[in-house]
Amino acid sequence: MQSKDNKNSSFILFHQSINFFFDGVKYKGFKGDTIASALIRNNINFVGRSFKYHRPRGIYTCGIEEPNALVQIISEYGEPNTRATIKEIYEGMEVESQNRWPSLDYDFGSINSLLSPLFTAGFYNKTFMRPRGFWKKVYEPIIRKAAGLGKPPQPYRTKSTHFHHHVDVAIVGGGLSALLALKSFIGSEYQVLLIEKDSNLGGILNNSNKISKIFGKESSLWLKETLEEISTSSNIKILTNTLVTNYNYINHLIAIEDLVVGTKPLENIPDQVLHKIRADQVILANGHIERLISFRNNDLPGVMLASSFEKYIERYGVIPDVNPVIFSNNSSTLSLLKTLVDLSCKPQAYIDSRPGNKLEKDLLNVIHENNIPLFTNAKIEGCQGKKKIEEVSVRDSKGNITKIKTNKLCISGGLNPDVHLFTQSKGVLIWDDQYLTFKPDTPFQNTIVIGSAGGIFNYGDLGKDIDKKLKFLNLKQLGKIEFDLIESNDFFIEKLWEVKHEKKSPWSKSFIDLQNDVTTNDLRQGIKEGFDRIEHLKRFTTNSMGTDQGKISSINALGIVSEILKKKISEVGTTIYRPPYAPLSFSSIAGRNTYEFYDPERKTPIHEWHKKNGAVFEDVGQWKRPWYFESKPDESFEEAVQRESLHVRKYAGVLDGSTLGKIEIKGRDALEFMNLIYTNSFSKMKPMTARYALMLKEDGMVMDDGIVSKISNEHFIATTTTGGAANVLSHMEEFAQTEWPHLNVYLNSVTEQFCTFNISGPNSRSILKKVFKDINFDNQNFPFMTFGNYKYIDSKINILRASFTGEIGYEIYVSPSMALALWEDLFRFGEDHGLIAYGTETMHLLRAEKGYIIVGQDTDGSVTPYDLGLEWMIGKNKEDFIGKRSLSRPDTIRNDRKQLVGVIPTDKKNIIEEGQHIILSRNYKPPIKMLGHVTSSYMSPNLNHSFGMAVIQDGKKLINSKAYISSSKGESFEVEIIKPIFFDKNNERLMS
Amino acid sequence: MKELISSNSVDVKSLNLIQIILRSKFSDNINQEINSIFKIDLPKENLKINIRENIICSKSSFDQWNIIDLLGMSKNIDTNIDKLNRNKEVLVTNFSEGQSYFEISGENKVKILNKITHFDFRKKMFPNFTSAQTLIARVDCSIYNLENKFLITCNRSFGNYIEERLIDAVKY
């Protein structure tokens, strides 16, 4: 085979040569070449090995539908399955072929080809079952190694971005039909976005020779003038190098733009943009795709689709072979024939499966004028050759075989409107008996399909079709368009899906899906085994399941299946086309929402102080909270927590509690609302006092807890857990808006309006007395669970006496601008009293020593107030509150519910761990009854042993008895079940 | 006021403003009270912004208004809030310090924002002197269209993240 440059192509810069490497060998191409066109220029056609059988494969097409020429770019980060027909070369690019070892020429895997009779359809489902033990040790490792087409890529950090568009009209495709439609939009009031996957607009005008004149002008001139006109219209925006991959509901398109075409991507420059487009009207003008024909060895390197061959000549300036053989069942290949002849290349033969008397006059003229051997009513029976075609066999209508020596065979099995996006939009298709293909019929969304994408293959109808479909937009009409064509005005095709092969050998194959190595025999076998529904057959044979989604062959498969089943093709139907239309990288989907931007980080106003003072942070939802503070560089987590816990009970400690939710509730009916939301009764509560409150869901289970401060019957402030803040506010809003809209009550989240400092410990009172000289903190003046409004310098603050640690404690609410000053003041005055900062782990430990629950830790949505021993929080005379009725359901009143207890080890050396199960006896005969599990556990420096809170069946009755903790590490050990309070059991310290 | 980034025909600043949120049904009474303090009327049309010198007042939904002082100069805010709150049927809260404020202006302001939010900025969907609540860079934000600039507010704890996302959107 000999390729030849076509210097007429204006898209290739022949004066700018580029060096690149393929499988370690250096080649030369030109600026504008894709890897495929550059390899073809260098007469390289063997570029990979097939998936299952490792058969040699060549470049089959010239576009996104390529099944074979998938390569890896190792001079980048090794993205596998890159289409050589799309990726443009740049200086120094290193490309590697896939699926072969050790080399393309001598591939160990080609042994699969010899074993191929075993690898028929469905073998995945039937083999590797026995012996059973072999799966884990033998089969799986081998299959994992052999799986996939390429090698995994290297880690690579990209800066892909996203872009959102909102337009009146989005046009997908920038070819002939799109440009004609676009002319009508020039100067109109519509905002139009056109999206084209190639670097240039023009489509079929660039990729073929089919149209020589439009309205009497040379098509290249018409194109140039049209593009200039469009550029002057400010309402039209054009994206090139952008491929639409998804058409979602509602009129939402996803498109991926390549910013580094023909250049090497660099780590800090965005290389891709993911466009998200919302359009009132979508116009699909994305054209058609040629399909193959199945015959013996139709996968040998050297077989190529006819329109792709023509595209290499016109668009990429290279004639892949100067004397190919052409095989077709339709009228579209005339333009390829004429193109070759005009470039002084004579095809070795033209084989047309249609009868001679039906062939176009123009076609017959070209053939006779150039003395090209013509076979009509004839088919290619098959090809022969080792790693490329050496010879093809032509069978005429009488069955006689003629052999022709050649290295290149151009085939055309027909044209399919590209209906992927249309069916993604949930539109339905219809079978066209004239053009033998599926075309769009009923759209579901605001979708219009024009041109060949809509099944218009008659040039004379094109203008009328566009005008009719765009009429409702009140635009300029196109009228009848005059074309001077090199092909026939109306497309004519005769059915041909498969040619029967001569040899009956099990090694010669007629392929339907090239990427997944599915043969037409596999389809027959699948149907024989009972998979006669197309969705089942697809999965059984893996037909059209490759990265190319069988774009050039899936309709053929339906044709073959319909003939076997003796059903109409429309009855057989198609499988669902699934997005994306072409592979989308994860980096483009993530965009900038990765690494440091992965999740919004929330910080409290004194975050910097924590950082400077040794805080080690933990994530609580999106918040960064100090987990513990390192008092010296090598202090471990355990040491720090033990030190902090001991210190707070001995002296004083302060915690940044700003992350806890705070909700302000106000209105004439605020009291009634609060009584309905919480279990407590707030009616008799005095103003300026606070109460620990419980909130249930309608199923009676504990949802959240917090402190409710009453300013007046019309004004409350409620706190929530950090994680529950948003949920509690939504829950309250839901009931206020949907259930009780007649109540006058308003809610506002004030979580961010105040910083909260929780100071506790025996010295906390004396420290506050020093900071706030004007406030009387004595026990009688400032009792437990009361609050007041005060001033700090000039700013308003609240101080509430409450504690989560069981020591004397206060919560100070201060505005963010004064927060740091106050915090530092606390330390300035508190240093002499031993004040330290403590973190969330210490807070958890100290509250557990008092048996205080944490919602979400000790509860899990299946725990009632009775289970927790919190019946005292339920207002006695309340008629109704959310969850009340559920507390008397059969499930909530049964007597074997899990209840909260404390557990301490009998032998104080044993450590209790969270999640451990509690069992009654050491009798290990299964089934072992599990009583419950440990919900929180800590090593307490104040008790000098480990302890835990647990929920166990009939817990209350088991208090003061013994049980066992089931340990995964060895012997289970004995524990004592006690009331869930471990330290200062009479709460003397708290109330002092 | 801090200049965050100025490049690519877009200018992003972070500000410290004064803001109060009023929750109430509309009544002439409450309108008069607001007027006496801020000299501005509560808009009756949803999403509309009334503007008088440095004070803007926008209606964010049928029972919520936001009043923002763009120069952060108003005095006695807390006293005024306490006065307004004496009415049992309304809730007025000082939101000044709990939010971060950003101003984005320049020819390319919409182009930059289109990188980090799905919100539709077209004139017909987001006219001048209207406001909206939406997601920007996956964070709940309010946007105010002040003709030649947008004011964006979000919870203060997200302020650092939004600042970095805005700068990143201008750069990349």
Next chain:
Amino acid sequence: MLIINCPYCGPRDQCEFTNGGEAHVTRPKNPENISDQMWAEYVFFRSNPKGIYYERWVHSHGCKKWFNSVRDTSTDEIIKVYKIIDKKPLPKEFKNKIKTPSGEPKVGSGNFTVKK
């Protein structure tokens, strides 16, 4: 990614909303006086039809208001949006393509590609 027309903010992307389950599930007026079964039906049971479905949405990343919608669950088309305080629209008020239960819409379910 649907577009949902919030009655207060106008048409917005689906990502700004949270679905609130079935609409018009009224909380019993006197919970103490109803049977366990009736209470359980209010707390746990919701219908799941193919076709016309009345549901609630909340504009959680917007104005935070709740509202109702009528959606055809076989095609995901939101046929009508109305406020919480508005009256429930009757099925005959809108052109419903399929009748519940079951039945396959002529177009728009995405379950088949070829015209039936």
